[in-house]
Amino acid sequence: MFxxxxxxxxxxxxxxxxxxxxxxxxxxxxxxxxxxxxMINFANSEIFMWGTFGAVISNRDLFNYTQTSxxxxxxxxxxxxxxxxxxxxxxxxxxxxxxxxxxxxxxxxRGTNRLATLISAIGVSIALxxxxxxxxxxxxxxxxxxxxxxxxxxxxxxNIRLDTVITIIAAAVIxxxxxxxxxxxxxxxxxxxxxxxxxxxxxxxxxxxxxITVTFLIGGLATGAAGFFYITVFExxxxxxxxxxxxxxxxxxxxxxxxxIRGAFWGGLSLGLLEVYASAVLGTQWKAVTVFVVLVLVLLxxxxxxxxxxxxxxxx
Amino acid sequence: MKIRNYWNLRDFGAKIWExxxxxxxxxxxxxxxxxxxxxxxxxxxxLATPISAYDAVLVYPVAIFVLMALGLNIVxxxxxxxxxxxxxxxxxxxxxxxxxxxxxxxNTWEIMPFGIAFAMIAGVLLGLPTLRxxxxxxxxxxxxxxxxxxxxxxxxxWSKGPNGIANIPLPPxxxxxxxxxxxxxxxxxxxxxxxxxxxxxxxxxxxxxPGRAWEAIRQDEDAAELMGIPTLxxxxxxxxxxxxxxxxxxxxxxxxxxxxxxxxxxxxxxxxxxxxxxxxxxxxIWGVVVGATIIGYLPxxxxxxxxxxxxxxxxxxxxxxxxxxxxxxxxxxxxxxxVKKGVNK
Numbered sequence: 001m002f003x004x005x006x007x008x009x010x011x012x013x014x015x016x017x018x019x020x021x022x023x024x025x026x027x028x029x030x031x032x033x034x035x036x037x038x039m040i041n042f043a044n045s046e047i048f049m050w051g052t053f054g055a056v057i058s059n060r061d062l063f064n065y066t067q068t069s070x071x072x073x074x075x076x077x078x079x080x081x082x083x084x085x086x087x088x089x090x091x092x093x094x095x096x097x098x099x100x101x102x103x104x105x106x107x108x109x110r111g112t113n114r115l116a117t118l119i120s121a122i123g124v125s126i127a128l129x130x131x132x133x134x135x136x137x138x139x140x141x142x143x144x145x146x147x148x149x150x151x152x153x154x155x156x157x158x159n160i161r162l163d164t165v166i167t168i169i170a171a172a173v174i175x176x177x178x179x180x181x182x183x184x185x186x187x188x189x190x191x192x193x194x195x196x197x198x199x200x201x202x203x204x205x206x207x208x209x210x211x212i213t214v215t216f217l218i219g220g221l222a223t224g225a226a227g228f229f230y231i232t233v234f235e236x237x238x239x240x241x242x243x244x245x246x247x248x249x250x251x252x253x254x255x256x257x258x259x260x261i262r263g264a265f266w267g268g269l270s271l272g273l274l275e276v277y278a279s280a281v282l283g284t285q286w287k288a289v290t291v292f293v294v295l296v297l298v299l300l301x302x303x304x305x306x307x308x309x310x311x312x313x314x315x316x
Numbered sequence: 317m318k319i320r321n322y323w324n325l326r327d328f329g330a331k332i333w334e335x336x337x338x339x340x341x342x343x344x345x346x347x348x349x350x351x352x353x354x355x356x357x358x359x360x361x362x363l364a365t366p367i368s369a370y371d372a373v374l375v376y377p378v379a380i381f382v383l384m385a386l387g388l389n390i391v392x393x394x395x396x397x398x399x400x401x402x403x404x405x406x407x408x409x410x411x412x413x414x415x416x417x418x419x420x421x422x423n424t425w426e427i428m429p430f431g432i433a434f435a436m437i438a439g440v441l442l443g444l445p446t447l448r449x450x451x452x453x454x455x456x457x458x459x460x461x462x463x464x465x466x467x468x469x470x471x472x473x474w475s476k477g478p479n480g481i482a483n484i485p486l487p488p489x490x491x492x493x494x495x496x497x498x499x500x501x502x503x504x505x506x507x508x509x510x511x512x513x514x515x516x517x518x519x520x521x522x523x524x525x526p527g528r529a530w531e532a533i534r535q536d537e538d539a540a541e542l543m544g545i546p547t548l549x550x551x552x553x554x555x556x557x558x559x560x561x562x563x564x565x566x567x568x569x570x571x572x573x574x575x576x577x578x579x580x581x582x583x584x585x586x587x588x589x590x591x592x593x594x595x596x597x598x599x600x601i602w603g604v605v606v607g608a609t610i611i612g613y614l615p616x617x618x619x620x621x622x623x624x625x626x627x628x629x630x631x632x633x634x635x636x637x638x639x640x641x642x643x644x645x646x647x648x649x650x651x652x653x654x655v656k657k658g659v660n661k
Binding site for chain 2 (some may be wrong): 040089102103107110112113115116117118119120122125126127128130131134243247250251254255256260285286287289292293295296299303
């Protein structure tokens with residue numbers, strides 16, 4: 001049972017870290033919105049899905065790669081990857097701002113019950129997924145390979161591939177930039193102020209509407225970047241690809257302590273590793289069950305997440 | 317002002333009800349039940365569903381959605397706990413029916429208590445540890461539970477995994493009324509009776525101690541606890557009752573559909589049922605009935621725009637929630653919790 005785990009420990013670990021970093025970026029989308037609104041952004045999975053399509057469009061339509069064409073190398077590779085990343089982030093951020101505007105803004109202004117907002121977000125989420133389903137005819141869309149998956153080195157019997165390395169490094173850099181932005185910039189300070197105490201922040205002259213829009217924007221940027229890395233590693237997408245990813249990333253956010261940016265980082269990484277190890281030990285079909293069982297246990301014994309600070313108890 | 321009173325259907329109906337005496341109330345109720353019972357015969361006119369069989373649509377989704385939404389309403393509407401894994405109880409009921417129906421010779425009505433009991437046991441087992449956490453966390457734990465049930469069923473051999481279970485027996489006929497796959501009127505009437513029983517039960521409960529306790533818990537749990545209400549006990553009761561109704565709906569569904577598979581019990585069902593409750597009006601029985609009818613029926617009715625019907629559904633949800641955030645038929649104002657900003661934080 002554990003033989004596979006021990007045999008392939010290091011390659012599993014590397015795969016887990018790469019997956020974990022994708023989770024980190026998507027759960028940033030959940031955690032940021034939860035921080036300021038105290039609400040689950042149900043449409044984040046769809047924001048992710050639109051982000052993956054942004055990457056496909058860049059690779060396939062903008063740079064005219066096909067399934068048979070040669071992967072890019074050298075400087076061109078950098079250009080292609082960077083453009084794809086930017087387009088994914090742009091598409092996802094646009095979707096996120098749209099979601100905020102359509103589903104959240106009016107209800108927030110009226111200060112109505114939270115369930116109404118939740119259902120409205122679910123509605124937007126269904127609509128976004130359906131639009132993409134109609135556009136793609138319910139078919140999976142493959143992305144042409146722009147990045148050759150060269151094996152760089154061998155570490156303790158584990159192959160280290162170029163796409164995993166790029167994913168890990170770039171995702172870490174993006175996470176770091178966003179985290180610094182929230183820690184240091186004026187806007188970041190405003191976001192943190194709102195998440196601590198909305199009324200006090202308003203009294204101090206924080207423009208609440210702008211803060212919330214920017215929060216969705218940043219969450220969208222992170223989620224979109226995750227979409228791009230997802231395409232780089234898995235090379236296909238579908239209209240419902242966001243569902244599993246959203247569920248897992250949300251679990252990661254809760255695991256780390258939702259509303260807490262560091263929590264998203266540790267939660268995402270631990271979930272990525274956990275998922276990969278669990279599928280090695282128990283078989284792939286049980287990995288989601290393991291993840292949920294762990295989540296339930298964490299919530300029971302440490303309801304604020306593994307690394308979370310005490311979050312105020314909120315009610316539905 | 318006057319016009320608004322008529323436009324407000326809930327108060328209009330309530331006024332008629334309050335003005336009438338006991339005899340008139342019985343007459344109104346009987347006429348209403350009779351008219352609803354005639355619904356399966358109204359399939360030729362404007363109500364017809366273009367592609368699916370009309371009487372089948374009336375049973376599932378419409379009637380079973382109403383039943384499940386009423387059950388979920390006890391949890392979400394009456395006691396204010398957000399449950400996103402309601403489909404789990406539906407699945408437990410359905411699989412109880414499927415396994416017992418195919419492996420033993422017991423019929424649907426004898427399995428029904430087992431389905432309800434298993435769902436209730438699951439409700440207690442899930443409720444005991446999780447009802448201590450509140451709000452969004454509860455939503456996620458229940459969501460996780462719903463997914464766990466589906467994945468366990470999908471990956472186990474006793475449930476035949478993704479192939480599902482076929483050849484589930486139909487219920488035995490009640491007197492002259494025979495259950496038939498191609499003519500599902502009897503199913504509709506049976507479900508309707510279960511809905512009426514559920515409504516009766518909820519109405520009795522909500523004016524008695526449990527109902528008042530739930531109301532207090534929903535408005536302010538800490539205050540309720542301080543007033544001496546054993547909140548955990550009542551929360552588990554509410555959860556378990558909701559589970560029981562979900563289980564009953566599951567038994568009925570499996571026996572009607574003759575075939576079940578794990579893909580019928582996805583998170584989508586939980587979300588749809590929650591949407592029924594919120595769209596209709598959280599906590600108001602009639603609102604929930606209306607909401608569930610719309611959500612069950614609308615996608616089938618607009619099948620002529622077949623491909624885009626879910627898209628339209630999503631847009632409708634957003635629009636309704638933005639313009640009537642308390643639902644189409646909201647509960648009365650005096651029952652509403654204080655939702656002004658800052659109070660509940």
